[in-house]
Amino acid sequence: MSEFFPLGILFLFAVGLSAGFLFLDGLLGERRPNPIKSSTYECGMETVGNARQRFHVRYFVVALLFILFDVEVVYLYPWAVLFRRMGVNGFIEVTVFMTLLVVGLIYAWRKGALEWE
Secondary structure, three states, X not given: OHHHXXXXXXXXXXXXXXXXXXXXXXXXXOOOOOHHHHOOOEOOEOOOOOOOOOOOHHHHHHHHHHHHHHHHHHOHHHHHHXXXXXXXXXXXXXXXXXXXXXXXXXXXXXXXXXXXX
16 A cells, blocks of 8 residues: 555645645636627637537538547557567457458448438
8 A cells, every 4th residue: 555655645736736726716817708708719710600500410420430440540550560579360360350340331331321411
């Protein structure tokens, strides 16, 4: 338990410092709200329309597929770095992994998940 003591002190220091800064901000911070500060600002352009407009579910499906395949491709980098050390067994594992990725992509393609109207 004594080996975790410095870690506990560091954790308490971080929590105390964060709480102290939040307390000081609430105590000393200026509060001058105005319509310009309260307006929505994004990318230097004025907002147009309602922020609560509905998006088609296809938008979210494409976004999820992008994240899914993007994150899975990240796993190929360590394999490429350690390719020679892993040998044939590593090659077979990555081949199975890539086959599953391609099958998933073909399935999404055939279901029309990648079609944009």
